[in-house]
Amino acid sequence: MTTVNYKIREATEQDLDAIMLLENSCFGNDAWDADTMHFEVVAHHTYYLAAFEGTTEEGQLVGFAGLSKIPGNDQADIQTIAVSEAARGKGIGKALMLDLLKEARRLHAAELFLEVRADNPAAQNLYLNLGFEHIDTRKRYYQPDDVDAWVMRLQFSKTSIGREPIVLGIETSCDETGIGIVRGNTLLANIISSSMDEHARFGGVVPEIAARAHLEALKPTLHQALAKANLSLKDIDAIAVTNGPGLGGALMVGIGAAKALSVAIEKPIYAVNHLVGHVGVDILERGELETPTVALLVSGGHTSLLLVRDLINDVELLGETIDDAAGEAFDKVARVLRLKYPGGPEIDKAAVGGDPKAIRFPRGLSLPKDMEKHRYDFSFSGLKTAVARWVEVAETKDEPFNVADVAASFREAVADVLVTKAVNACLDHKVPRLLLGGGVVANARLRELAQERCEAHGIELRIPALSLCTDNGAMIAALGAQLIMAGRAPSSLHFGVDSTLPVTTVQTH
Amino acid sequence: MPNYTLCIDTSAGTTVAVLQGGEIRSEIHFDENMKHAERIGDAIAQAVAAADIAPGRITNVVVGRGPAPFTGLRIGIAAAVMYAEGVGAKLWGVTSLDAIARAAFDAREAAGANGAADLPLLVTADARRSEVYWALYSGLSKSGAPIMIEGPGVAKPAALEELLADKKFDRTDIKINAADLGKVFEAQLLDGSASQNVTALYLREADAVAPKDLREFGKRVSG
Numbered sequence: 001m002t003t004v005n006y007k008i009r010e011a012t013e014q015d016l017d018a019i020m021l022l023e024n025s026c027f028g029n030d031a032w033d034a035d036t037m038h039f040e041v042v043a044h045h046t047y048y049l050a051a052f053e054g055t056t057e058e059g060q061l062v063g064f065a066g067l068s069k070i071p072g073n074d075q076a077d078i079q080t081i082a083v084s085e086a087a088r089g090k091g092i093g094k095a096l097m098l099d100l101l102k103e104a105r106r107l108h109a110a111e112l113f114l115e116v117r118a119d120n121p122a123a124q125n126l127y128l129n130l131g132f133e134h135i136d137t138r139k140r141y142y143q144p145d146d147v148d149a150w151v152m153r154l155q156f157s158k159t160s161i162g163r164e165p166i167v168l169g170i171e172t173s174c175d176e177t178g179i180g181i182v183r184g185n186t187l188l189a190n191i192i193s194s195s196m197d198e199h200a201r202f203g204g205v206v207p208e209i210a211a212r213a214h215l216e217a218l219k220p221t222l223h224q225a226l227a228k229a230n231l232s233l234k235d236i237d238a239i240a241v242t243n244g245p246g247l248g249g250a251l252m253v254g255i256g257a258a259k260a261l262s263v264a265i266e267k268p269i270y271a272v273n274h275l276v277g278h279v280g281v282d283i284l285e286r287g288e289l290e291t292p293t294v295a296l297l298v299s300g301g302h303t304s305l306l307l308v309r310d311l312i313n314d315v316e317l318l319g320e321t322i323d324d325a326a327g328e329a330f331d332k333v334a335r336v337l338r339l340k341y342p343g344g345p346e347i348d349k350a351a352v353g354g355d356p357k358a359i360r361f362p363r364g365l366s367l368p369k370d371m372e373k374h375r376y377d378f379s380f381s382g383l384k385t386a387v388a389r390w391v392e393v394a395e396t397k398d399e400p401f402n403v404a405d406v407a408a409s410f411r412e413a414v415a416d417v418l419v420t421k422a423v424n425a426c427l428d429h430k431v432p433r434l435l436l437g438g439g440v441v442a443n444a445r446l447r448e449l450a451q452e453r454c455e456a457h458g459i460e461l462r463i464p465a466l467s468l469c470t471d472n473g474a475m476i477a478a479l480g481a482q483l484i485m486a487g488r489a490p491s492s493l494h495f496g497v498d499s500t501l502p503v504t505t506v507q508t509h
Numbered sequence: 510m511p512n513y514t515l516c517i518d519t520s521a522g523t524t525v526a527v528l529q530g531g532e533i534r535s536e537i538h539f540d541e542n543m544k545h546a547e548r549i550g551d552a553i554a555q556a557v558a559a560a561d562i563a564p565g566r567i568t569n570v571v572v573g574r575g576p577a578p579f580t581g582l583r584i585g586i587a588a589a590v591m592y593a594e595g596v597g598a599k600l601w602g603v604t605s606l607d608a609i610a611r612a613a614f615d616a617r618e619a620a621g622a623n624g625a626a627d628l629p630l631l632v633t634a635d636a637r638r639s640e641v642y643w644a645l646y647s648g649l650s651k652s653g654a655p656i657m658i659e660g661p662g663v664a665k666p667a668a669l670e671e672l673l674a675d676k677k678f679d680r681t682d683i684k685i686n687a688a689d690l691g692k693v694f695e696a697q698l699l700d701g702s703a704s705q706n707v708t709a710l711y712l713r714e715a716d717a718v719a720p721k722d723l724r725e726f727g728k729r730v731s732g
Binding site: 206208209211212214215218219222233248249251252253254255256257258259260261262263264265266269493494495496497 | 544545546547548549550551553554557563564565567579580583584585586587588589590591592594595596709711715716
């Protein structure tokens, strides 16, 4: 994992000397002269960034980059980008590019152009990954080296010229059939049909039962979503669907449905990542996602800690559970305490009046030796077993015990370890924001503890509405809309399910 | 305006066809018994394109309801449901084994009627776990719809032999083709027996055992 040890700000006239030093060392014969650079940095139609070593104190200049966008012209250009040789491979170039992309979008550019040396595959790949395409080659553009230039273009809002796209999102990764509709950043409908009750007698989600329920729920859920949004399928500009991570058989129902709908209404399809969808949901409440942000996603299927520098370009998995998901631990401990499924709300109820300090249950992966390897990972299997053993011992001794104390102490252990690691991630990466997502966010103690600790550390805490925290189609639609507005090409019709899709794959092509 | 019928079946491989008034306009087959999720979009898009019509021209969607292994079967039904919604077409369900029966009876007739012509026909399909889905047919209706006299069921091959031991019947190893599914539907429409029920014919319960004591962690029932 690379640690972020640089800082980016807008460049000023005062940075010119340092910029020229780097310019000359990077471009040699090709370098601009000082007058040109001066004009570029101070001009009104340009936006120049400078990257410096260090996070608190400003160290040496290690990179710079510039954008040009003339008012009234909807094309913008990446003028230049340079990173000092010693500082390459740390993501500084990407970070500079992401900032310029954001600015180009803010200025309503329709297209963004750049030129790159034909013999620089590392840079080409960076641009391709950001959504640029190679549209032309200028022969022998770079002299005296006699090297061709690739002309690359990024098209913003390719499929929704002149207005925000209306996107229908389909989510079937676990036990909720979610169909949501958004217009750009605006939520129009979010209908969820859950098969939770059918799983209750098994004490956990049964994949086959979930998949059967999705098939039954598709049509009524679609009808409700369209009715709520007051739209017909003719109004839909694109379809987004979850293709992972999640339960394979369940995901396939959504994929089959989404692909057929895409062919039927002749609209593009976007295959998107479920976990990144959870992060993107904040856009629907606030109109944008402030980045960077740390995101803690906790549900019956996932316990993941993400560092999101850019929703569609730069999501990093910091850690995740190495055994049970937190929600699963709630379900299992509920069974131990003879409470109903799902365990989260039942344990919340049982914990009322209990002493969270009555029993000190273990905090998984929190010992110093574990923190070295698993600083941001979670483990709830040992905790679950500890509770089961504690109850077993108490029962064997025939001693009456206070269920409220056990429930409160268990809940405290889960909330403590989740919040401690999430806050650590914010502090370590100097990210002043934490976003919560997933069904376990419904847990009262988790919210309370997150609020307390975030306040103490000056971290802004975002908890979306519960209907957007649990699995839903609106978050999938929202992520699809972001991809479209960033000019991303649609997915093909051949993508499949990936039950363990990594968070770095925001869209599957 | 001619009526176009889109036929989808994912009970074995992924097979899609477009029919118009009893005539096959296009058919696309992917034989693998897996990868239905990957193939279904292309199969439908290609079948519609090969029929040389706009997707919105489809007026009926017919889907094979199985019986079949669950995961693949559902993908075809989900796709059919949504395609019908997308273009405002009517949605119909046909037992997948009927399509095989229809093809087998057609082949029998084409080969010229002989002694075998009167025998019932046993249609089987792989149900995995060393079992088969089966149904027994007496023949075709006047319009050409297969008449099922026993089944559909799921059984070990040995148990099925035992069950049918005192019966004489013919067998077939024809593979399912969505075009045959469409022919069955058109015949059923004439007979007035076409069904809008598209519920999957699973024939087996979901594989889950409710733990006797929910406090045991031994049985992993969560995903």
